Amino acid sequence: MLHLRLIVPADRTEEVVGTIEKTVGTTHLVVVPGAARDPAGDLVLCDVAREAGDGLISGLCALGLDRSGSIAVEDIGLSLSERAEKAEEDAPGEGADAVLWEQLQDATHEESTLSVTYVAFLTLATMIAACGVVLDNAILIVGAMAVGPEFGPLAGICTALVQRRPRLAVRSLVALLVGFAAAMALTVLFGLAMDAAGLFSESLLHGERPNTGFIYAPDWFSFVVGLLAGAAGTLSLTSAKSGALVGVAISVTTVPAAANAAVALGYGDLDQTKGSVEQLLLNLLAIIVAGTLTLLAQKFFWARQRGRTQRA
Numbered sequence: 001m002l003h004l005r006l007i008v009p010a011d012r013t014e015e016v017v018g019t020i021e022k023t024v025g026t027t028h029l030v031v032v033p034g035a036a037r038d039p040a041g042d043l044v045l046c047d048v049a050r051e052a053g054d055g056l057i058s059g060l061c062a063l064g065l066d067r068s069g070s071i072a073v074e075d076i077g078l079s080l081s082e083r084a085e086k087a088e089e090d091a092p093g094e095g096a097d098a099v100l101w102e103q104l105q106d107a108t109h110e111e112s113t114l115s116v117t118y119v120a121f122l123t124l125a126t127m128i129a130a131c132g133v134v135l136d137n138a139i140l141i142v143g144a145m146a147v148g149p150e151f152g153p154l155a156g157i158c159t160a161l162v163q164r165r166p167r168l169a170v171r172s173l174v175a176l177l178v179g180f181a182a183a184m185a186l187t188v189l190f191g192l193a194m195d196a197a198g199l200f201s202e203s204l205l206h207g208e209r210p211n212t213g214f215i216y217a218p219d220w221f222s223f224v225v226g227l228l229a230g231a232a233g234t235l236s237l238t239s240a241k242s243g244a245l246v247g248v249a250i251s252v253t254t255v256p257a258a259a260n261a262a263v264a265l266g267y268g269d270l271d272q273t274k275g276s277v278e279q280l281l282l283n284l285l286a287i288i289v290a291g292t293l294t295l296l297a298q299k300f301f302w303a304r305q306r307g308r309t310q311r312a
Helices: 010-022 050-062 082-090 101-111 116-135 138-147 151-163 166-196 202-206 220-238 242-249 255-266 270-311
Strands: 002-008 026-037 040-048 070-075
Touching: 002 010, 002 050, 010 026, 010 040, 010 050, 026 082, 040 050, 040 082, 050 070, 050 101, 101 151, 101 166, 101 220, 116 138, 116 166, 116 202, 116 255, 138 255, 151 166, 151 220, 151 270, 166 255, 220 270, 255 270
Parallel strands: none
Antiparallel strands: 002 040, 002 070, 026 040
């Protein structure tokens, strides 16, 4: 269940309450006249089944409430109520499958903004991966994948393509490209410093690497895994199963490929640099394609589900 806290101009309260009452899957409606001070208006509270949440939020936005008042949404961890159970039964579909597009747009907007923290995380992940590729250490590679924050901008690009929001697409693309460029440039310097300290060596990079040799050798398996990871990551963002995102992060070769390219570039190995960059771009492309198709499929499914509910 979701809890909505609305600040409504007094002259629009009846219209907003009517929209809530007409939405299948709502309950626990409370109206407190004149309670809001900034902006001034009435306080309206209600609970709604997650699967009906996007339709209700869209309806409230259509009334202009996001401009003239306020819409705040939060998840309900526990709700002991027969009315809530009835609302979930009446709402179409399953809550775990529901997509809250406004929430997705807000999340991807925050995660796809180029910031010092984002670049720092990506750089640290790339440096950890650099240690992993030189030492041929799979544990370090997995750790670097988990630390990397690159799925945020990738999800932002997918969302922007589906929702036709060019500004979000540009912001996400800039964060992705500038972030990786900065991380790789700093990792080149990191690699040279580690070599000067005697911790890295060119012989380690060119030696037998059974655990990490795949990083600079892209193939169709790389693209297939990227597609699967992109679909799984998108589902984890749009559904209640957000814990799956960590597993997605450690299944694609993005940060390790960037790290291998940076270390190889520092030693002047253009072949490994080229192969690693190709691996990186192939994985990024696969995630964007799969993520976009997944969002389009979810949008089509819920549009049909909402249409059936309205006809009923």
